[in-house]
Amino acid sequence: MPVSAAHSAASERVLESAHFINKNSSDVFVPEAGVQQAAHEIIKRMKSTGYSTEEWKKHELTPNTADAAAIEWIFVVDTLNFSFWSDRTNKNEQYT
Numbered sequence: 001m002p003v004s005a006a007h008s009a010a011s012e013r014v015l016e017s018a019h020f021i022n023k024n025s026s027d028v029f030v031p032e033a034g035v036q037q038a039a040h041e042i043i044k045r046m047k048s049t050g051y052s053t054e055e056w057k058k059h060e061l062t063p064n065t066a067d068a069a070a071i072e073w074i075f076v077v078d079t080l081n082f083s084f085w086s087d088r089t090n091k092n093e094q095y096t
Contacts, residue, residue: 018030
């Protein structure tokens, strides 16, 4: 399977899973307005700093190959990164 087809299939599975979790979980909620706001902010900052996917590829933690292992690595790193985010200021209320 070509890399682009594998990537597309993997992306589709991720989107389907995220959609299912968002619709069916009582503990997870993804506010659409927040997603849109984050996307606009990311695009704005990428344009203002000249950051691109080419720059991203230069980072030492970015996989050098485009295969299933790379997709799994990116998923794990993104999951770990996300799990430590908290907007709560009270340290007793911060949790992952």
